[in-house]
Amino acid sequence: MAAPTATPPSQVGRLAPRTTGSSRAPGAAREERAGWLLTLPFLLLFLTFTAWPVIQSVFFSFTDIRNRDLRTPFAVDFVGLDQYTKAFADPIFRKAAFNTAYFVLVGVPLTMLVALTAAVALNSGISKFRSxxxxxxYTPVITSIVAVAVVWRFLLHPDAGLVNTALGWVGVDGPNWLGSTTWAMPSLIAMATWRNFGTAMIIFLAGLQGVPHALHEAAAIDGASAWQRFRHITLPILRPTILFVSVTTAIGYLQFFEEPFVMTDGGPLNSTISASMYTYQQFSFGNYGYAAALSYLIFIVIVIVTAIQFRFLAERDDR
Structure with missing residues (x-):
């Protein structure tokens, strides 16, 4: 039996079927064209209604454009950083920035605390009625702000409100919650916490259900108390969840607008006006350049606050 003859190396390339380039390239090109065709509607909408307005607003923030200049938006005067420096010298904007910082520094921890407490309670002892x-x-989250405002205005009414009525039962004379410069902002924080903690609670509840029960059992056998198990087992495992809830809640609260707009109109004496509400007012007055600058200042603050949260709350690899 004769041994098989080997194919010379020079003929290997000629004998191998050339299907790689000729058959796949047209199919890949068709798929690419189909992908771009399907993406085109979104790209057109994104460029028209998102990218272009953002580019325009950045340009407007460096100009003195007002409502009278809308017909010739590119014929306005370029003022550089004057609109930004004007914001720092504006006493009303400084007051709005202080109110926003107050709202965030108190509202975010309070909302997260209430949400985590509710999530722990639902995860541990009320499993039968958890749903x-x-x-x-979660119902307040999906409820209209107008309906929420009507309910809370009734609750906080100085004469016939349920809160002051309940305080009167124990001999306490309740204040004019929404008409007091001292109590108006705490009232809005309480309403915002009640309205928004449901979202954070759902996220915390999902994170708690991912904590291994065996770790708690082992720690309990070793004599760890419930608080020690929560502090040293649950909280470290929930760290990514806490970061996510903290970032999303802070971003929302830094832009808080609906609460003062519907409940107090920024009063009394600008004690509840927020940075977003003041930006909206400047836009409605026709100060488009100044409003654009204020909006980007809010954006810069959001980026800084988010970076700080990632710096201190993100998981670290200590290995």
Missing amino acids: VFRLGF
Whole structure:
């Protein structure tokens, strides 16, 4: 039996079928064209209604454009950073920035604390009615702000409100919650916490259900108390969840607008006016350049606050 003859190396390339380039390239090109065609509607909408307005607003923030200049938006005067420096010299904007910082520094921890407490309670002891309570706690999130405002205005009414009526039962004369420069902002923080903690609670509840029960059992056998197990087991595992909730809640609260707009109109004496509400007022007055600059100052603050949260709350690899 004769041994098989080997194919010379020079003929290997000629004998191998050339299907790689000729058959796949047209198919890949068709898929690429189909992908761009399907993406085109979104790209057109994004460029028209998102990218171009953002570019225009950046340009407007360096100009003195007002409502009278809308017909010739590119014929306005370039003022550089004057609109930004004007904001720091504006006493009303400084007051709005202080109110926003107050709202965030108190509202974010309070909302997270209430949400985490509710999530722990639902995860540990109310498993039978968990769905009912979860729906009840989440209902304010999907409720219209107008309906929420009507309810809270009734609750906080100085004469016939339920809160002052309950305080009167124990001999306490309740204040004019929304008409007092001292109590108006705490009232808005309480309403915002009640309205928004449901979202954070759902996220915390999902994170708690991912904590291994075996770790708690082992720690309990070793004599660890419930608080020690929560502090040394649950909280470290929940760190990514806490970061996510903290970032999203802070971003929302830094832009808080609906609460003062509907409840107090920024009063009394600008004690509840927020940075976003003041930006909206400047836009409605026709100060488009100044409003654009204020909006980008808010954006810069959001980026800084988010970076700080990632710096202190993100997981670290200590290995």
